[in-house]
Amino acid sequence: MNHLIIAPIVLPAVLAGLIVLLARRAMLAQRLIGAVALLALLGLSVVLLRQSGEIPAQAYFLGNWPAPFGIVLVLDRLSALMLVLTAGLAAVIWAYAVVTGWDRRGRHFHTLFLFQMMGLNGAFLTGDAFNLFVFFEVLLIASYGLMVHGGGTARVRAGVQYVAFNLLGSTLFLFGLAAIYSVTGTLNMADLAVKLAVLPPGDAALIRVAFALLLMVFAIKGALVPLHFWLPGTYAAAPGPVAALFAVMTKVGAYAMIRLGTLIVTAPATEGLWQAYLTPAALCTMAVGAVGVLGSHSLPRMVAFAGIGSMGVVFLAIGAGTPQATSAALYYMVHSTLATAALFLLADMITPAQGRDDVQGRGAAASGVMAALFMAAAIAMAGMPPLSGFVAKLLVLDALRDKAALMWSAVLLASLLTILGFARTGSRLFWKPPTDVSPAPAPDNPGAIAAVVALLAAIVGLTVFAGPITAWLDMTAQALHLPTGYIAANALPGVP
Amino acid sequence: MEILIASSVGVLTAAGLYLMLRAQTFPVILGLSLLSYAVNIFIFAAGRVAPGMAPILDPAAIGYVDPLPQALVLTAIVISFGMTAVIVIMALGAYLNSGDDDVDAAGSDISGGAG
């Protein structure tokens, strides 16, 4: 039994508990513990990633109870990928929050941050549907805390909406899970896949409803139109680094769709159930995102909409439901997480100088360095060469070639609007000469810039090593679409 | 009996959503707690119901109802309690910060044009 699998969940919990117990008021100690935790998590997830390459899937039976009766964690390539992405992103963002002093602007930042990590890792590792709900709640409630970190009217008000909307989502999640248990009598995902394959036809309709509800839950997380309304306000109001961290939160929804979707897609009752809804909604999501980029007045909102648009592309690829498309979706997910996060950090650095609203306004918001970083991040986000956005776009287009006419024009038009939006904002922000009303550019914070550079470096790496990375992702997608290894790892009674 | 339970779930859900649509924080909170009642009963009912068959091992017992949904409901109750507490305090914060407890206007002051 490989105890490393539980570590990404217990480690942050224990360290967070320690902070609460011992270091409630000692910022330095909190930062030290945080640093240790994030480095350890990064190391752990890299180790797990390498393991996941060797063994198709390994299960960790909590409480030593056999599946499906107890709860299992399952480590496979997908979960390992998400762990690494999360840990890497979080490490950079955490460092940014420290160097910019964001962590001092309210209590318990580091505790909440660690619990956030626990929730995310738990969600990515669990092999149990109800446990997925529990860890969704963990990561959500931590995100509520981070979102209103630092307080302020706008933030707290947006927070109320964010919480209420997600509570609705959680309730829906429970409805779906209860229905699933009521029909199949199980909660273990692998067991679910096995039982769905032989489900009596009379139960088909009910199980379809159950999974449709689950799809809606994940759609809310992933900001799929028309369930995305909570996102722009929340992300624009959240502290910069938190918004950047949230770039991975929408991906949790996408992750859950891929994880469960690939397990149920072959079953007669639920075959093609999700795809039917995903594709049209994804097209709308892309449109709303792209139009929003062109139509936003404030930089953070603009980035939020760019994030929505990128989720649209991801969902489009997931909706195609082929291994190639899934692989493209994964690459696009990793890319857009990094790009969105980088832009949110930049927005956080630029916006104070530029003033809350209104990119029309005054230029000279920031130094040349910032301009260069912004341009790089924008190029990545808009899917222009030479950064990973372009590669990701090509991968998705190639995977969608069966419905080329519609899909390609949609994706390309969306990226045109995004390019126009970013060009407009960029030239207004950085090229317009300072007017007397425009505030002096904020002095560059080398630490903060280093954080953004780190993210951009990751994006460059993603581009340069696109070959090996996509090869690895292709194998991941293959394993997802033929989940025998995943199911076997659960060692279910009576299942070879 | 089932019809009673199902209808209770329905009425609870409807009432909860109706309150959630009332555009002020406090009704929204009340609505959410009604919704959580609804879903708790739903989970519980999903394990099918029967009186006098509590899942507490006892040689004299004629049988037991499914204990798992009950355990799930326990978890759900606790979590929703935590969530309720959080949103109550957030609502307080929003009210104390802005002087009204309207939900709909939230964030309009940072939306830049979209408000």
Add this chain to the structure above:
Amino acid sequence: MSLALIAALPFLGALLAGLTIRFGRTASAASAFAVTAVALGLIVPHIPDVLQGKAVQTQIVWLPSLGMNANFMLDGLGLLFAILILGIGLLIILYAGFYLSAKDDWGRFFSYLMLFQGAMLGIVLSDNILLLLVFWELTALSSFLLIGYWSHLPQSRRGARMALAVTGSGGLALIAGMLILGQVAGSYDLSVIVTQKATIQASVWYLPALILILVGAFTKSAQFPFHFWLPHAMAAPTPVSAYLHSATMVKAGLFILARFWPVLAGTEAWFMIVASTGLVTMIWGAVVALFKHDLKAILAYSTISHLGLITFLLGLGTTAGAVAAVLHILCHASFKAALFMSAGILDHAAGSRDMRAFGGLRRLMPITFGLTLLATLSMAGLPPLNGFLSKEMMLEVASHTAWRGNTWLVPGFATFAAMLSVGYCLRYVAHLFFGPVRRDYPAPPHDPAFGMWLAPALLVAVVVVMGLAPMTIAGWLIDSAASAVTGTPVQTTIKLWHGWQNPALYLSALAFGGGFVILGGWSRLSGAWQSLPIPDAKQAFDAGLGALTALAQSVTAALHSHSFSRAISIATVTICAVGLLAFTGADHSAGTLPATPIQAVPAALWLLLIATLCASVALHRDRMIAVLLIGVVGLIISVGFAYLSAPDLALTQITVEVVTVVLLLLALNILPKHSGPAGSRARHLRDIAVAGAAGIGAAALCYALMLRAPAFAPISAFHLAQSKSGAGGTNAVNTIIVDFRGYDTYGEIIVLGIAALLIIALIDGLLAPGPARDRILARLPHANPTGEAHPMMMQVATRLILPFALMIGIYIYLRGHNLPGGGFVAGLVFAIALVMQYMASGQEWMQHRKRLNYHTILGAGVLIASATGLGSWFAGRPFLTSNYAYVSLPPLEVFELATASLFDLGVFLCVLGAVMLILESLSKLGLAARKGP
């Protein structure tokens, strides 16, 4: 030397130019010059191979699964362009060194320039068309930077954005086109694609691909109707214009046409679209050029016209056309670059770019005059300059080209265009240099320093020499390029004199005659032109883009109006719809389980529940009442749980209920006691409909599930079987939450803990100086949530109750594993007992007697729970594996001590700590109000 390295060099140069600026402007320019020279030098050794028709290749695997690889290829066409890009690049850098002023940022300029050069070089060296796309978009980005170089000028910003918008969208079309082409040809490598002519032209995808690729090429090469961005790109510094619009950026489109000529050309569609567009552009550009006054505008439109000419020649799809096109690409690059530079000289020396400010300069600026004259006459196509060669060849080809069987149309238009171009060329020279010397020049005109006219002089030298000895100078280059374009070996003979029987001779004579006539009648023509209502493309474009942006803004604002209720309604309706669709998507057989008979108790409970719910909805605006009614609902439900064999649920529900109600009441001490009316009658109806739909859905689903037997044996059978033997407890529910699914509980107490911390952080924020704090302090004392008066009876009662309550709590905790109860309920009971003290005796009283810090309790809880879980590692078991033993501890009955109950202790502490922290910090608010600042 590997082509990849050559292609990489300019990017290195961009870096260098940016760094060396630290050592002064010259250093930056010099580094750019040096790198370009090296790149050019590295091309040379490849020339022999290329001339023998052997394409030089370099292949680097990048993204094989997509067929996207860093494959480079140098053939005749690539060679021609590489020489243009690097050769003229050198002259541009030389010229820019004298053109830029000291206050310009040279480092930025030369990095951008080299960036652009690299992108261009990449395009012409790419073998893989996806790689080509990368460089293609890079030219758009880098020209965006170059055109916007003088970013303080609004027209620079606008020009840059316009160029990006037009060429960028063209680029997206090109992406689609290339992908289709690749899919059809089965490879993204040019060297493969060019062999697939038959397959591609037979495919149904041929026309879409063709059109998309042409859109990409035409936008880049400023073909009608996409030409309008080019004049506005003239806001760039003149060296940039000279580079982008003579030899490079605008030629990229033509390069694409030439590149794909072997596979795309030769069809009716190709001829109709490409040749016609070229012809129209050729004429339109010339007409507009004739009447512009700004020097660079005239050159811009003449460029458009000449690009049209080349497009037209490529569109013919004949070898002769291709040869002429290649030849003119070379000629145009030489004289047009020279002309831009001389325009820059005039701008510098005479302080204006407006024709009307000049005249009679020939004596004041003899050198500039000489250079401009030769370049312009070459552009006009006067022998023996190189412009004549290609013009002649064009007319020759045109003279026997039929357009839909019409034999005079093409020659006629071609000659007309030639005539116009002679016209604007003559006017350019005449109005600048001839006529009387004026008194009112913007600045005293004078010839520039040697360095500044060196670059144009060299180009003019090419113009002249190539005209005199075309074969020796350019024959080899043209041949190899033309062979690469047509895919068949070409041997051309370019000469000045083709003999009397050559129709082109008369056509160009005609053109010249007409040109002089135009010059003569220019002022009258100009008057007529000004009076014509010509739509201004720029305004149209700006208006269009403005409208698009405005639309986007209003749509976005309208969609995301921050209306929570609307978002919730939309979500609810969507969810119901999707659920319904999913249900109808497959067949459903109704449940077969016998319905449980309805007894009096549940019926009464049900009636009570429905009544309370209706009341709470009806009276919800009085919040105090609403809270109490909700509490009652909770109680009814817990009774229901008890009745339906769920004692644990009943116990938990009731305790949670109490705490929740307390919480809500505390909140109500601060929040308004009444809700305002929410919306119109219509809105109420809408809300009722939405909520009703969801309610019906939930009820229906619930009912359907309850009557349907599980399809498979539930996993809980195992839990019941193992509860005692495996987990050592008779209460299956409790063994599930602390053992079988203890991990869920672990997550659940973490949630509680986070909730507590979050709330503390929030309240801290509220108590920090700010509007919230002011509002709290502004409140009247009697509003404080801990209550002003503490009735004696209540105090005594609660203090007597406290120990018993705590005893009960401990008892519930201990028996939990076997009977209803457990750590969670125990924690809540403790909390309630303590809360009662708060209620009765007030915050201060408790504060004084508080021994424990709830933070510590909470933290300890989390750690104990985690530690219990980790403990099992030492037994080599997974996280949360439990172990138990029976302990007899008189006078207590024999009870079993399980690690699970240690875990349960963690739960207990977490719950207690969390709940107390929440309530305590909430009452802090009241305390603050009481104490004041």
